[in-house]
Amino acid sequence: MSEGHEPEKAEAKDELKAGPFGQFLEEHGIPSRRLPDSCGVETIELDGKHLEAAMKRLRNSHEIALNFLVSVAGVDSPETYDSVYHLWSYSNLNELVVKVRVPKASVPEDRLPLVPSLAPFWPAANWHERETYDLVGIRYVGHPYLRRILNPWDWEGHPLRRDYKQLVDALNDKNQFSMR
Amino acid sequence: MSETDAKIPSGASESVPVSIPEELKDTVTLTTLDKAIELLSSAVDPVANWARSNSVWPLTFGTSCCAIEMMCVGMSAFDISRFGSEVFRATPRQADLIITAGTITRKMAPALVTLYEQLPEPKYVIAMGACTVTGGMFNDSYSVVQGVDRLIPVDVYLPGCPPRPEGILDALLKLQQKIRTESLAERRKRAYRQRAVRYVDYDTGRPVEDLVAEARMETAEALAEATGYALDHQVRKV
Numbered sequence: 001m002s003e004g005h006e007p008e009k010a011e012a013k014d015e016l017k018a019g020p021f022g023q024f025l026e027e028h029g030i031p032s033r034r035l036p037d038s039c040g041v042e043t044i045e046l047d048g049k050h051l052e053a054a055m056k057r058l059r060n061s062h063e064i065a066l067n068f069l070v071s072v073a074g075v076d077s078p079e080t081y082d083s084v085y086h087l088w089s090y091s092n093l094n095e096l097v098v099k100v101r102v103p104k105a106s107v108p109e110d111r112l113p114l115v116p117s118l119a120p121f122w123p124a125a126n127w128h129e130r131e132t133y134d135l136v137g138i139r140y141v142g143h144p145y146l147r148r149i150l151n152p153w154d155w156e157g158h159p160l161r162r163d164y165k166q167l168v169d170a171l172n173d174k175n176q177f178s179m180r
Numbered sequence: 181m182s183e184t185d186a187k188i189p190s191g192a193s194e195s196v197p198v199s200i201p202e203e204l205k206d207t208v209t210l211t212t213l214d215k216a217i218e219l220l221s222s223a224v225d226p227v228a229n230w231a232r233s234n235s236v237w238p239l240t241f242g243t244s245c246c247a248i249e250m251m252c253v254g255m256s257a258f259d260i261s262r263f264g265s266e267v268f269r270a271t272p273r274q275a276d277l278i279i280t281a282g283t284i285t286r287k288m289a290p291a292l293v294t295l296y297e298q299l300p301e302p303k304y305v306i307a308m309g310a311c312t313v314t315g316g317m318f319n320d321s322y323s324v325v326q327g328v329d330r331l332i333p334v335d336v337y338l339p340g341c342p343p344r345p346e347g348i349l350d351a352l353l354k355l356q357q358k359i360r361t362e363s364l365a366e367r368r369k370r371a372y373r374q375r376a377v378r379y380v381d382y383d384t385g386r387p388v389e390d391l392v393a394e395a396r397m398e399t400a401e402a403l404a405e406a407t408g409y410a411l412d413h414q415v416r417k418v
């Protein structure tokens with residue numbers, strides 16, 4: 001994380017105390033930051049380098065047992081690229097949202113933001129990560145087959161990015177008042 | 181020698197319609213055969229068209245919600261078989277009609293073109309639903325083709341989101357009218373120019389035309405470089 005993020009981090013820590021999942025991670029020596037709850041579900045932010053360890057702990061521990069990866073999604077926020085993971089526990093019937101945020105300033109031009117992949121140890125993430133790569137353009141490091149999954153293989157750009165501009169060609173020039 | 185060689189790639193790409201030279205005009209050619217067929221067809225057409233219009237077999241082609249209505253029209257409540265279209269064929273080679281029931285995305289487009297090209301002539305298309313007429317409510321989407329008429333020629337447009345089964349029957353009746361009134365010559369005139377059945381190279385996912393053009397350009401470049409006529413290519417590289 002860049003220097004500019006540190007003060008903001010400290011402030012937020014004062015505001016929001018770590019929830020049960022954040023405390024659990026802290027007990028195991030994994031730092032996390034609590035974000036405002038999303039729809040009443042605890043939301044934490046992790047650093048990319050702790051992601052794999054944290055996910056393995058959350059999945060394998062007996063009392064937490066967040067062993068169902070509901071989805072991997074991507075968000076193009078104004079300042080950051082977020083990779084969002086939803087975890088669900090069938091034994092405890094509770095939920096956790098994990099975010100890995102890559103500041104846009106740290107991503108060089110013509111490069112994609114890098115986030116470690118879960119696919120090698122959690123196969124459910126495989127297609128979700130491909131989809132996120134396809135539509136939002138987050139490169140998952142360590143993914144076994146990071147190719148486009150929904151769009152044709154030769155698509156240019158990532159359609160759900162804020163700066164995405166689609167070329168107008170013979171297949172989509174009917175609507176002159178398009179919002180594109 | 182080098183000049184003529186370099187010209188081959190660009191010149192060969194245009195296909196010129198064959199014209200019959202003057203000295204061969206009085207021999208029996210395909211055109212005279214065609215004339216005979218046309219004469220015959222004025223007698224045969226009414227019967228053939230009547231038979232054809234009463235056995236329009238659709239292809240099972242449904243890409244989204246409109247397909248539900250298409251299934252409905254095949255079931256007993258609406259029963260499309262009253263009009264001779266009872267058999268939904270699962271292969272284009274046995275069908276006469278595509279009812280494009282559902283949104284066509286850019287990824288689906290090459291598949292639709294391939295299916296259409298595999299239909300035997302005479303072939304007909306009903307563009308069913310707002311999506312296949314204009315793109316419908318996904319008009320603005322990055323992935324949707326704004327109407328199948330951007331890909332294949334359409335005979336009957338059937339708007340609605342989705343159209344009622346009665347609408348499909350109406351479109352079918354309109355198509356039957358069209359089939360009954362057209363002659364062989366008319367059909368020939370609007371015949372679809374076959375591009376290639378393998379429109380897309382399935383290994384690379386790219387249009388064959390593009391691959392061929394690329395190969396041609398590389399050949400031209402190699403030729404030009406070998407013979408020293410490389411000026412404009414060098415400029416492009418810089």
Ligand code: SF4
Pocket residue numbers: 244245246247281282283308309310311312316317340341342343
């Ligand atoms: S026209 Fe409406 S019903 Fe038909 S495919 Fe499009 S969205 Fe679905």
